[in-house]
Amino acid sequence: MAAEPALTLDGVTKRFGGLAVTQDIRFAVPIGTRTALIGPNGAGKTTLFNLISGVYKIDAGRILLDGRPIQDLPPRKRVQAGLSRSFQNIRLMPHLSVIENIMLGQHTQASDVRSLLSPLAWQRKSRWRAEAVDSMRRAGIDVDPDAPVSGLPYGLRKKIEVVRALMSRPRLLMLDEPAAGLNPRETVELSAFLKSVAWDGLTMLVVEHDMSFVHDLCDRTVVLNFGRMIYDGPTSGVQDDAQVREAYLGSRRVAAKGAGRVA
Amino acid sequence: MSGYLSGVLAIFCINLIFAYGIFVTAAAGQINLGGAGFQAIGAYAAGWLGSTMGTPIWFSIVAAALIAALVGFLISFPVLRTRGVYMVLATFAFGEVVAGFLLHTDVFGGAMGMVVPLHVELWVLVVSSIAVTLVAFYLMATRLGLSMRAVNDDEDAAIVMGVNVRAVQVAAFTIGGAFTGLSGALYALNFGFVEAQYFNALLSIYILLYVLIGGTQTAWGPLAGTVFFTMLPELFRVGGSARYLIFGILIVLMMALRPEGIITRGLVRGLSFRGGARGG
């Protein structure tokens, strides 16, 4: 018996004052797969992320997580249901250290009274800290865990955000442009790291512009344009699809943009 | 210990507990400019319970703190509907309402004040302030404290991490209320007399200044702030108004040059590194 897809979007529509920012989006992300969500700027990708994570409320349609409708749940309940996300503009807590930011990601696992009230900062050997440090190292974050995040380079902070999003042991991990601003080496590292952490049943939905990263990490791709879905299928078929080509290249963009990057 | 010194120490201990009460909410991102109102609740509750109801002193103190905590809990719900400048105004209004109410209710003595015929010794104040300080440090070391600091930094991102932001903020107001009420109770029982005119806007302003200038990033902040405000005047052996003038100038300079306050996380980290391998 096939399990429910990790994420199902069924006719999701969102309007901002008469302007349909997303229109009747329908796709499903099977469990354990990694799907990319791409499209030109303004296509509605981050809006869709915000709709799924609960920042905005949808105007029509349904959102199902493991078959359970979540469109009426507040953001916190969706996180508890197994959703986790990172942000396009990094949203680490500036006054917290690296390890504190990462341990914050564990919150849904640690919100019982006992865990809330034990002196985490004084327990250097706690399982929470150990788990966080371990994830850090495996992601290649080789800084002092107690260093403040605010001084660190961009690429490193991006990785920390990804690690933080993983700490809640989510069912669905949503990454909003995780490779933006990373150099080619870091991009490859990130892709390898994400493939390595894919425990049984972890599903990923990734918004990205970097097509080589997408090709490497995601076997399926959904393409949005002006709020509508114009492609839903294997990543390999994206660049040959007529509608996709028109969306990216038909708007006065120079056709010779190189094979590796789109938009 | 001379009478003068013990007086200063008493004020220091009361102010320190008061400061921790405001610190707890500030650490979670809420500015409470109604501190005097909470302190008044603690003071009058302890005074009334002890003198009119005749309860034992320790009971009066604990009950007063709990009553103030309850008020903090209840008032947090409407107040948390506001943010920023509006929250400052709302908490300020709350403080004025409490002071106005106490001024006009003859049950508690009205404008004449209330005499509190009981007395707690200085050692009770000292022990209480040490205890409150330790509790505050402990709180900031817990995951609850971490959540509070996260909410302060980025409320919206904290929600997405699964933090129950509203619960954290309510908890901050409740705990803050308890500490602030405790400071009031100790004040009433040590000083022996309370009057509504004492718990005014200027008092709320000063205690907020203590906390923000000391620094809200770590639990060391209120300690630094209270020392700054209580001890520094003793160094300036000039007349009353001149002393406050210097205060005002120092405040403006602090906010211009080091708005995070005297004690920041960076400072604590830097000091602990230099002190040996404790940090890291």
Add this chain to the structure above:
Amino acid sequence: MTGFAARDKGLGGHSRNADAPDPRRTRRRGGKRLARAMSDPTGVAAARISLPAPAIAAAILVVLIGLGVAIGGKVIAHQVVSGLLLGAIYMTVAVAFTLTIGVLNFLNFTIPTLFMLTGMAAWGLLSGGYLTLAGRGAWLAALAIGVAVAVIASLVVERFTFRYLKMKHGDATEHAIPLVSSLGFLIIFENLVLITLGSDSQRFAVPFAADLHVAGIVVGVPQLVSCVLAVAVVAALSFVLKRTKVGRALRTIAENPDTASLLGVDVGRVVPVVFILTGLLAGVAGALFTVNYGDVSPFMGDNVGTKAIAAMVLGGVGSIWGAIAGGLVVGLAETLSIQFFGGDSVAMTVWGLVLVIIVLRPKGLFGGAPIGKGKM
């Protein structure tokens, strides 16, 4: 649950509005903002100050006053005139508060002190005999200089308190930094006055007391002039905001605090204007108070300050018309209730009302449009 539509770190950082609890309402507002931003790229729509609500309030006010006078006769009429005068003073200070919060999200605690500085400086100059050259106009010169002092003090506050830069602090308490600074200045100014001029209340002598007799009521000329002046000052401010380039710049900053400079506003040159206006408003109010009540003291700002804040909240924080309406209402209410109820449990009721309004309906009782429309 806090709804937070159309609000991410880059866009409208000050959109933490007290209306947070209803996600639908927030979203609709956020949606309107997005749609408007898309159709009006400069983001500077003309300030459509919504007349209906304040006009209705004014109409109700006039009817009530008319009734009161008809029933109570001369005594009431006299109280009403007094109340309107007091209201005019409160409204001017309230407008100063609301302008600063509306444009800069800054609760400026020095405003009552500026009010006080005008009166005390004027008295100091007059009694110190510095203005004998002005002869019989000395009192006027003193007041004029007093207002200038308030403006200069306000600019000093701006210099050290409010630099419109991205605060490095970057957390929920960062808005408190200018607030704390203003508290520091409050302490500085008050104690400067205490040191130089003493702590006593002083008389300020105004050498005329011509009275008008209108329909049997005695109206002092100073009272009349004051009301007219206050109205004129506020009307001028309204004009500045609506019609001038500077006014448009101010409204842009109010609406888009984080992106105003991107929209072409020279923020560094425009922000001091707010402080100049603040100084003028507080100073003029202080001058009017001095002339009409004749008493100045280092603490004269305290009472007026709290009433002005209450007036601002009643009318809706950030709304100029609201501050006007609120100020008049508070002035009238205070005068009439002292006449009938005496005493001062007015304060507690007023603050209770402030608390309730701020929490439930921050748009105030009169719902006037805020300076940056859509900001609240």
